[in-house]
Amino acid sequence: MSANADQGRGLRRRIIDLLPRLGRYAYALTGSRADADDAVQATVERLLARGVPDGVDLEPWALRVCRNLWIDETRRRAVRRGDGAVDEAHPALSIDGEREALEKTTLKEARDAMNDLPVEQREALALVAIDGRSYAETAEILGAPIGTVMSRIARARAALAARFAEEEQGP
């Protein structure tokens, strides 16, 4: 099976090669760079300790591990605090002034909007819109039918589009 074709390279190196993608995915999933760090670290720890089952591609497997660990974590947080929302500290205003601050706010708003989506929509959108994966790949990673992926993405985009339109008209 082609899944094992690159088995000859060390697992460690293959994980290192995968880190940027894993990081981007975790960032979109968790909505915070600090949480993405933690989620990826936990993922790597798990992968190194338990390896990857025979005949399984590392990449979708790793993303799935990351997502499951993150979902566990959000449940723990929800239990602890009565809500699963994770907020990133507002970035400090830089000396470059207003424009940069405004840009940062805009980016923050986009992440907030993403964070308010149900996790199923967020992860699908992260894979397709941010990471540029096909529906088929995304379906494999999420373990969901392609039709489900398709409708999650459409609903996520509709929600974001509505929210961004609201912001533009905003106060």
Added chain:
Amino acid sequence: MTEDPRSVPDEQLSAFLDGELGEAEAARVRAALAADARLAERLAAFQNADGRLIAAYAEEPELAGARALLARAEDEPRRWFAFRAVFAGLFARPAFAAAGFAAAGAAAVLLLSELAAPAAGVRFPGAATAPAAVLADALTRTPSGASREFAGGRITPVLSFVAADGAYCREVEIVADGAARAVACRRAEDWTIVLAAEAPLADPSDYVAASGGLDAFDAAVDEIAAGPPLSAEEEEVAMRRGWARP
């Protein structure tokens, strides 16, 4: 979020944006887009949402924790098997004596104390040669990452770890006429070379990938090590205590 009676449902429009529609369906959407300004606006709003998301997550997380884990991690445990046989065979062989050895294969065993004279050279696979006394001294005194120079070459300890039997071991790189990697373990107050392999020296980041021999070497090192490499502090403590077993 009001429901607009558009000519193409969101799901299809969204799949169109992702290039996931078949040719016929895509053509139908394109025609609808040309005819329906609100639909075109809707597509633009979807595209805009994607664009904002991509910008919002463009700054990549540092992943410092994951990187630190990986830096300490061992390579592919799966391939230990193949090497285990070779490695066990080598241990069964009598140690090589006298002025050095040229290993047949990737690894060899040799006791530094068995060398005839301190000036004797230890010849590693790949023709790298180092004076035994300098090698022993570098193993004893040079911290990992630092180099011990000698006429015609240098020895650089790469890392230190504890073997399954509790002995301290150190992996070193020897560069002199050729390059080699070796592991020496501190047993009975002497350094014993338990493993050596030629190390084609190119770009340090790709030579492991480029050399099957070193893959096997790394796997064998993993096999000997009982845990992750020592931190700089742990190594310093071990060195101060003369590498006596903890």
